[in-house]
Amino acid sequence: MHGVKRVKYTREALAVKKERDLAKLKEYESLTGEVLARKKAKDWSQEAFDLTTKLLHINPEFYTIWNYRRNILLNGLFPQRTPAQINDLLSDDLSLTTTFLKQHPKVYWIWNHRQWCLQQVPDGPTETDPDGWRHAYWNKELFVVEKMLDADPRNFHAWPYRRYVLAHMPAKRSEQSELAYTKRKIEANFSNFSAWHQRSKVLTSMWEAGKLDKAKSLEEEFELVQNAMYTDPNDQSVWIYHRWLIGPGDNKAIVDREIASIQELLDEQPDSKWCMESLVFYKRLSLRRHGNGMTSEERARLDRECLELLTKLQTIDPDRKQRYVDLARNSPSVQ
Amino acid sequence: MTSTLDIPLHVKYIQSLGENKDDLVYHLTAHLRMNAIYWGLTALCVMKHQDALNREEMIEFVMSCWDDEAGAFGAHPDHDAHLLSTLSAIQILIMQDALDRIDVPRVAKYILSLQQPSGVFAGDSFGEIDTRFLYCAVNALSLLGYLHELDVERTVGYIRRCRNFDGGFGAREGAESHAAHVFVCVAALAILDRLDEVDEDMLSWWLAERQVPNGGLNGRPEKLEDVCYSFWVLSAMSVLNKLEWINSEKLIAFILSAQASDVLQGTEPSLQDLEHGGISDRPGDQPDVFHTQFGVAGKSITVRLSILGYPDLEDLDPVYCMPAKLIEARGLRKGWKALPRKVSV
Numbered sequence: 001m002h003g004v005k006r007v008k009y010t011r012e013a014l015a016v017k018k019e020r021d022l023a024k025l026k027e028y029e030s031l032t033g034e035v036l037a038r039k040k041a042k043d044w045s046q047e048a049f050d051l052t053t054k055l056l057h058i059n060p061e062f063y064t065i066w067n068y069r070r071n072i073l074l075n076g077l078f079p080q081r082t083p084a085q086i087n088d089l090l091s092d093d094l095s096l097t098t099t100f101l102k103q104h105p106k107v108y109w110i111w112n113h114r115q116w117c118l119q120q121v122p123d124g125p126t127e128t129d130p131d132g133w134r135h136a137y138w139n140k141e142l143f144v145v146e147k148m149l150d151a152d153p154r155n156f157h158a159w160p161y162r163r164y165v166l167a168h169m170p171a172k173r174s175e176q177s178e179l180a181y182t183k184r185k186i187e188a189n190f191s192n193f194s195a196w197h198q199r200s201k202v203l204t205s206m207w208e209a210g211k212l213d214k215a216k217s218l219e220e221e222f223e224l225v226q227n228a229m230y231t232d233p234n235d236q237s238v239w240i241y242h243r244w245l246i247g248p249g250d251n252k253a254i255v256d257r258e259i260a261s262i263q264e265l266l267d268e269q270p271d272s273k274w275c276m277e278s279l280v281f282y283k284r285l286s287l288r289r290h291g292n293g294m295t296s297e298e299r300a301r302l303d304r305e306c307l308e309l310l311t312k313l314q315t316i317d318p319d320r321k322q323r324y325v326d327l328a329r330n331s332p333s334v335q
Numbered sequence: 336m337t338s339t340l341d342i343p344l345h346v347k348y349i350q351s352l353g354e355n356k357d358d359l360v361y362h363l364t365a366h367l368r369m370n371a372i373y374w375g376l377t378a379l380c381v382m383k384h385q386d387a388l389n390r391e392e393m394i395e396f397v398m399s400c401w402d403d404e405a406g407a408f409g410a411h412p413d414h415d416a417h418l419l420s421t422l423s424a425i426q427i428l429i430m431q432d433a434l435d436r437i438d439v440p441r442v443a444k445y446i447l448s449l450q451q452p453s454g455v456f457a458g459d460s461f462g463e464i465d466t467r468f469l470y471c472a473v474n475a476l477s478l479l480g481y482l483h484e485l486d487v488e489r490t491v492g493y494i495r496r497c498r499n500f501d502g503g504f505g506a507r508e509g510a511e512s513h514a515a516h517v518f519v520c521v522a523a524l525a526i527l528d529r530l531d532e533v534d535e536d537m538l539s540w541w542l543a544e545r546q547v548p549n550g551g552l553n554g555r556p557e558k559l560e561d562v563c564y565s566f567w568v569l570s571a572m573s574v575l576n577k578l579e580w581i582n583s584e585k586l587i588a589f590i591l592s593a594q595a596s597d598v599l600q601g602t603e604p605s606l607q608d609l610e611h612g613g614i615s616d617r618p619g620d621q622p623d624v625f626h627t628q629f630g631v632a633g634k635s636i637t638v639r640l641s642i643l644g645y646p647d648l649e650d651l652d653p654v655y656c657m658p659a660k661l662i663e664a665r666g667l668r669k670g671w672k673a674l675p676r677k678v679s680v
Contacts, residue, residue, distance in 0.1 A: 021359045022357065024359050025357065025358075025359045028359065028363070032362075036413045058363075061363075062366055063366055063415070064415045067415050070461065108463065112461065116461065116462075154555070154558065156506070156510070156511055156513060159510070160505075160506060163509050163510075191556075191557045193511070194511050194555075197499065197500075197501075197511040197512070200499075201509055235557065236557065237557060243501075244500035244501070319546050319548075319585060320543050320580055320582070321582075322580055323539075323579075323580040326579075
């Protein structure tokens with residue numbers, strides 16, 4: 001468990017703890033033994049099912065028991081039931097996993113079981129409304145995952161799960177609304193790289209499908225990023241995202257404008273490693289992409305500026321010194 | 336205050352891990368056992384103490400985890416087969432020179448059967464997909480000599496689709512870059528001789544930026560440093576030949592300071608623990624079983640120190656996460672570079 005502080009026990013407390021643990025252990029071993037024996041015997045009964053519930057409450061990471069539970073449902077409980085009853089069973093298991101996720105938000109097996117349950121939802125409630133149950137579940141799923149992301153906006157199980165739910169909902173949410181969601185998350189905390197990442201995916205998808213005017217959209221993104229940069233110039237999420245927005249640097253006007261903007265920020269924050277690092281990257285990008293249209297003085301100037309910045313970076317960011325040395329070595333003027 | 340690696344202490348610690356049978360936590364982590372043994376053995380090999388654990392007992396344990404229905408290995412006796420434990424089993428048997436104990440074609444068949452149409456691998460028959468499983472499959476097939484049966488284009492195609500705007504890779508298509516997934520994708524590409532799929536400059540930059548001011552490494556931007564993640568970051572950087580882009584001295588100091596400690600006076604915990612020999616994820620935190628069994632024994636310390644050139648350790652192959660000698664002997668060594676091994680601290 002990450003981030004749990006160490007506790008020093010007194011000798012007495014240690015002894016009591018040891019005895020209690022031994023009792024718990026005996027109980028656990030006996031329960032495990034029984035469940036695994038039933039599994040080997042292909043026991044698909046309600047009793048077996050209830051035992052897996054008990055065991056999973058103690059140890060929700062015991063993947064083999066989740067497997068067994070699913071097999072009991074498939075081989076034992078589902079076959080004798082109506083779609084409505086199956087639906088109820090799945091509903092119960094979804095509630096169970098919700099409870100588990102509150103205490104164990106990062107356990108793969110719990111997320112997996114949830115997904116499996118959703119995949120099993122039968123057609124219903126009626127023939128004319130075969131997706132009714134599914135609709136209800138998927139909407140609830142989105143709600144659940146949003147709660148998880150409110151609790152921990154960087155939970156990297158929750159984000160893929162969110163993408164999964166969005167992709168499989170019978171009534172799809174618009175990408176526009178997802179874009180808005182990422183913006184809310186970003187504005188709540190500029191440091192939320194997961195939200196920036198998601199935004200990059202949604203935008204790419206919308207640009208490729210022609211759903212958004214890319215040029216206009218890019219301008220809005222640059223504005224958003226600049227706001228973030230000025231608020232917290234030390235946050236790498238913002239700078240990484242900015243580099244993606246610039247991309248191959250085809251638009252010289254934009255590259256020049258952004259270089260100027262970052263230079264302004266650097267003037268205010270002369271020790272900003274990120275400003276310097278980005279300026280080097282964009283100036284070199286400009287040289288590679290647009291160098292042919294420049295005068296030799298301009299090229300030499302840019303190159304010199306990069307070398308100066310790289311020298312400064314070796315002092316400002318000494319842990320990564322060698323990278324800056326390597327980059328300086330690759331300068332055209334050094335060759 | 337010691338700031339060196341106390342090898343005998345760590346060897347003893349690894350030996351003790353299998354003796355915690357009265358510990359509830361030991362039983363609660365049975366589902367990680369195969370993997371824990373693999374890491375423990377790897378650490379012992381790196382520390383040149385492979386014999387500290389009994390070879391026959393270990394082989395017997397591995398074989399007792401054979402799931403004959405599936406044709407592969409579970410994490411523990413009576414646990415279902417899974418790709419994670421199957422890879423660990425293969426790695427253990429190779430380190431113990433006992434691969435002949437298994438039905439290699441059958442295991443290869445199990446592994447190949449888990450590839451999905453998209454190119455990714457499922458972890459087991461229940462279908463969870465993750466690039467970690469893709470790496471397990473590629474690594475295992477390579478070790479078994481069955482890589483030629485893999486649909487390489489389909490596999491590489493999936494990795495390509497996991498590549499993000501920052502040069503990194505995620506757990507699946509669409510997922511955020513994360514050090515563990517960067518490692519598995521880069522290592523899988525290395526095995527498949529397809530490192531051309533990596534934007535080396537961009538990704539090396541992203542990896543170098545994992546080093547935080549205290550010298551530790553995190554797994555994603557703006558997250559706390561974590562002993563677990565630094566192995567993934569280091570291995571990936573080793574494969575890309577960019578280890579010089581971080582401050583290795585500072586990292587070594589950080590790693591050594593995270594060895595769990597109880598200063599005899601009971602004041603602020605800091606350096607090497609003379610009672611425990613375990614390691615926590617951050618100095619001062621409880622050395623928990625996940626980090627001890629799963630992380631600490633192996634990848635937390637000795638394995639990372641090996642890549643960082645710490646003296647008196649064996650070379651580790653960062654692509655396969657196994658002793659470099661063994662991988663070289665099988666003709667599987669790729670073009671990675673660790674830091675040169677120091678003669679003394």
